[in-house]
Amino acid sequence: MKKPNILLITSDQQHWNTLGYFNKELSTPNLDRLIQSGTTFTKAYCPNPTCTPSRASIITGQYPSQHGAWTLGTKLMEDRHCVGEDFSAAGYKTALVGKAHFQPLASTEQYPSLEAYPVLQDLEKWKHFNGPFYGFEHVELTRNHTNEAHVGQHYALWMEEKGCTNWRDYFLPPTGSMDPAITYKWPIPEEYHYNAWIAERTNALMEQYNEEDKPFFLWSSFFDPHPEYLAPEPWDTMYDPDSLTIPAIVPGEHDKNPPHFALTQEDHPDFSPWNETSKGIHGYRSHHYYEYGEKKKLTDYDKKKLVAVYYGMISLMDKYIGSILDKLEELGIADNTIVVFTTDHGHFFGQHGLQAKGGFHYEDLIRLPFIVSYPGHVPAGVTSNAIQSLVDLAPTFLSLCGIPIPPAMTGVDQSQVWKGTASSARDHAICEFRHEPTTIHQKTYVDQRYKITVYYNQTYGEIFDLQIDPTELNNLWDDPAYAALKSELLLKYIWAELGKEVMPMPRVSGA
Numbered sequence: 001m002k003k004p005n006i007l008l009i010t011s012d013q014q015h016w017n018t019l020g021y022f023n024k025e026l027s028t029p030n031l032d033r034l035i036q037s038g039t040t041f042t043k044a045y046c047p048n049p050t051c052t053p054s055r056a057s058i059i060t061g062q063y064p065s066q067h068g069a070w071t072l073g074t075k076l077m078e079d080r081h082c083v084g085e086d087f088s089a090a091g092y093k094t095a096l097v098g099k100a101h102f103q104p105l106a107s108t109e110q111y112p113s114l115e116a117y118p119v120l121q122d123l124e125k126w127k128h129f130n131g132p133f134y135g136f137e138h139v140e141l142t143r144n145h146t147n148e149a150h151v152g153q154h155y156a157l158w159m160e161e162k163g164c165t166n167w168r169d170y171f172l173p174p175t176g177s178m179d180p181a182i183t184y185k186w187p188i189p190e191e192y193h194y195n196a197w198i199a200e201r202t203n204a205l206m207e208q209y210n211e212e213d214k215p216f217f218l219w220s221s222f223f224d225p226h227p228e229y230l231a232p233e234p235w236d237t238m239y240d241p242d243s244l245t246i247p248a249i250v251p252g253e254h255d256k257n258p259p260h261f262a263l264t265q266e267d268h269p270d271f272s273p274w275n276e277t278s279k280g281i282h283g284y285r286s287h288h289y290y291e292y293g294e295k296k297k298l299t300d301y302d303k304k305k306l307v308a309v310y311y312g313m314i315s316l317m318d319k320y321i322g323s324i325l326d327k328l329e330e331l332g333i334a335d336n337t338i339v340v341f342t343t344d345h346g347h348f349f350g351q352h353g354l355q356a357k358g359g360f361h362y363e364d365l366i367r368l369p370f371i372v373s374y375p376g377h378v379p380a381g382v383t384s385n386a387i388q389s390l391v392d393l394a395p396t397f398l399s400l401c402g403i404p405i406p407p408a409m410t411g412v413d414q415s416q417v418w419k420g421t422a423s424s425a426r427d428h429a430i431c432e433f434r435h436e437p438t439t440i441h442q443k444t445y446v447d448q449r450y451k452i453t454v455y456y457n458q459t460y461g462e463i464f465d466l467q468i469d470p471t472e473l474n475n476l477w478d479d480p481a482y483a484a485l486k487s488e489l490l491l492k493y494i495w496a497e498l499g500k501e502v503m504p505m506p507r508v509s510g511a
Contacts, residue, residue, distance in 0.1 A: 003092070003215040004374070005337040006397050007206075007328070008058075009321055010219070011314070012051070012099060012145065012226040013357065014343040016044075016367040018314050025244055026311040030322030031371065034341055036381050038373030039418065044388035045429035045446065049345040049357055049365045050282060051101045052076070053432070054390055058344075059083050059102075059134055061394030061409030063432060066502055070434050073279055075103040075111055076134065081406060083394035084135025087217040090403045093209045095138040098198045098221035102134055105143070105150065115143055121152035121175065123160075130154075136219075140201050142194060145223050146186060146230040149175040155197055164192045183290075184309050185237075186230035190316075193232055198222055199320035203327040210331045217397070220324060225313035225347070227291070227356060229305075235312040241304035244311070248303075249353030256475040258460040260284060261360065265353050267297075276436040283358010284440070287348075291356045298355070307349050334375065338400055341371040342390065352472075359433050361444040361453050361462070362472050366431045372418050374400075379420040385448065386417045386424045408504040428496050445493040452489040463489060 020028035021035045047057045053064035056076040060067040061083060069076040084094040100115065107116035114133070119125060120143055133139045142155030149172045159167040168176035170188035178187075190196065202220040209216040230236070254261040263269035264287040271284040289297050298306075321341070328334040346365040348354035357365055370388055372378050377400075391411035398405050399415040416422035431444040441456035446466075453462040463476040463486060476482040 002336055003090075004401055005209075005215050005333060006087075006092075006217040006401070007324075007337050007339045008217075008219045008393070008397075009222070009324065009339065009341045010058075010099075011222050011224060011317060011341075011343040011369075013345060013347045014225055014314065014369060015347045015349065015364060016042075016369050018225075018311065019369050019371075020318075026239065027315050028318040030318045030325055031341060031369075034321075034325065034339065034371050034373050037375060038339070038371055038378050038380060039382045039384055039420070041370040041372070041384050041386060041388045043385045043429075043448070044342065044368040044370030045366050045390075045431055046343075046345040046368055047389060047391045047430065048432050048434075049361070050433070050435070051099075051344055052104070054344040055099075055101055056080075057391045057411075058393050061391060061406070061411040062502070063391055063410060063430065063500060064434070065432055066410060066500075069102070070432075072282065072435070073104045073106070075113055078134075080134075081408060082135030083397065084137070084217060086135075086398055086403050086406065087401075088135070088137060090401065091215065092401075093138070093205075093212070093214045093216040094136045094218075095140075095205050095216065096133070096136045096219045096221060097140045097201045097205065098142070098194070098219075099223050100133070100139065100141050100221070101143070115141070117150075120150065121156070123152065123157055126153045126157055138205070142223075144171065144194075145226040146228045147171050147176070147178050147188075148228075149173060151175055154201075155194055158197045158201070159192050162192060164189075167192065182230075184229055184231075184305055186232050188232050190232045190235075193316070194223055195317055195320040199323045202324050206324075206327055206331060206333070210333055215401075222317050222321075224317045225310050227306075227310075229309040229313070231309055231312045231316055235316040236309055238312040238315055239308040241301070241308040244304065244307050246304050246307055247348075247350035247352075249350075250473055253352060253473045256478065257462065258455065258458070261352075264358075264360075274436065274439045276439045281358075281435055281440065283354075283356065283360060287353055287355045303350055310347075310349055338372070338374045338378075338397070340373075340393065342368050344390070359435065359440055359442060361431055361433065361442070361451070363466070363470075366444065366446075374418070378418050382420065384417070386414075387426050387429050387446075387448070388414060388417075389426070389429045392425070407506065408502055410500045410502055428492070430496055430500060443493070443497075445489065445496050447492070450485070450489055452486075452493055454490070454493065 021032040056069040059082045103113035103115040107113040140154040144151040351364045395405045396414040428447045434441045444453040464472045
């Protein structure tokens with residue numbers, strides 16, 4: 001029997017409710033056809049709402065507290081076992097195209113980084129390097145979201161090969177010359193956008209592997225809709241800001257929340273008590289201002305326009321995902337390819353008065369779009385509320401391909417759930433956020449109804465009843481009427497922590 005291919009397609013920082021099939025305010029025709037050909041899981045979660053930890057969990061099958069890449073600015077150590085190694089050993093071709101972010105933008109003698117300055121812009125090096133990299137035999141990378149100065153690596157080489165010799169005009173200083181005050185409309189021609197690069201290179205690799213008659217594990221890793229909110233014409237004006245539902249804070253909703261929630265609604269908050277390492281704290285800032293690009297206060301127009309452009313970025317990405325799905329059909333391998341679409345974590349665009357991401361474990365940030373398609377194996381056109389986690393991807397992929405799951409992986413095998421032969425494989429998900437060694441360290445346990453968030457060395461926390469309070473406006477943590485529920489959820493959280501401990505080998509003798 002022919003081994004199935006794995007095609008993992010991810011976006012970056014995409015809110016769970018931004019699929020056109022379920023949200024008619026935006027258009028995603030290609031993701032919609034994936035939804036119709038597979039199963040959509042409505043209770044999928046990230047193991048951490050930032051890039052490096054979550055992405056490292058995808059390839060290790062472990063939680064950030066286990067694989068060690070615990071926050072942004074850290075790296076996944078090269079000695080960690082990655083799922084690509086298992087696929088390679090089983091005869092698969094393995095590749096990653098697009099965003100990796102397994103390593104930081106700075107390099108030290110003790111912790112060298114290939115994704116750091118200045119090496120990421122040493123184009124001569126990247127002409128001769130395509131891996132191996134974290135279990136992937138072949139990689140083609142860049143590090144920039146939209147016009148960030150981090151542009152370089154294989155994407156910059158591709159732009160030059162395509163004749164875009166002035167590519168620096170479309171990126172921020174010091175790499176480029178684009179005015180940082182420009183937002184919403186990105187002057188880069190669409191043909192040179194990284195979506196076009198990712199789709200073209202993904203398709204070329206699938207074609208190559210098909211010609212070689214080799215099964216593949218291929219991660220097509222898109223950067224959008226991660227801000228800055230920028231899209232080339234006509235995608236920046238595809239949506240009318242005045243016709244969209246724009247989320248906003250509900251007065252008083254942070255009154256019962258931990259103190260860092262309300263501080264985000266001040267113009268000049270003091271987060272110094274949390275600032276332990278002086279490396280920057282995602283989300284611990286005034287959310288009345290942009291976090292990306294030139295710092296300026298968000299006007300009422302901005303609050304609408306950024307949603308419109310965010311949706312435009314998703315629709316643009318959807319177009320190029322469509323070209324990848326078309327290539328699967330053209331090559332005649334769609335029926336033997338497991339396709340998963342998801343994202344690394346969610347996003348705020350006004351919900352609870354918040355923008356982007358940070359230590360706020362609302363569903364908007366930790367819940368994900370999650371679609372699985374495998375014709376003849378995964379039920380088509382089905383929606384499931386079975387809980388999923390990104391940490392489950394590696395063991396599930398291996399299981400579906402008949403490859404043994406390494407015992408050190410702590411994610412669960414979801415293969416029978418994806419096939420529709422089991423109703424669930426887990427009764428909860430755990431989401432971690434550790435952005436400072438001690439002052440910002442929290443974990444969330446969420447099941448089908450309740451969510452509890454605990455903070456290291458703090459007596460405050462959050463409990464939400466997602467059944468009667470789906471928008472999470474009423475924190476029950478200090479409500480005496482829910483004291484018994486609080487005790488029960490704390491115990492379930494402790495059980496969950498015990499249950500996800502690593503067991504790297506079975507017990508082989510009595511002593």
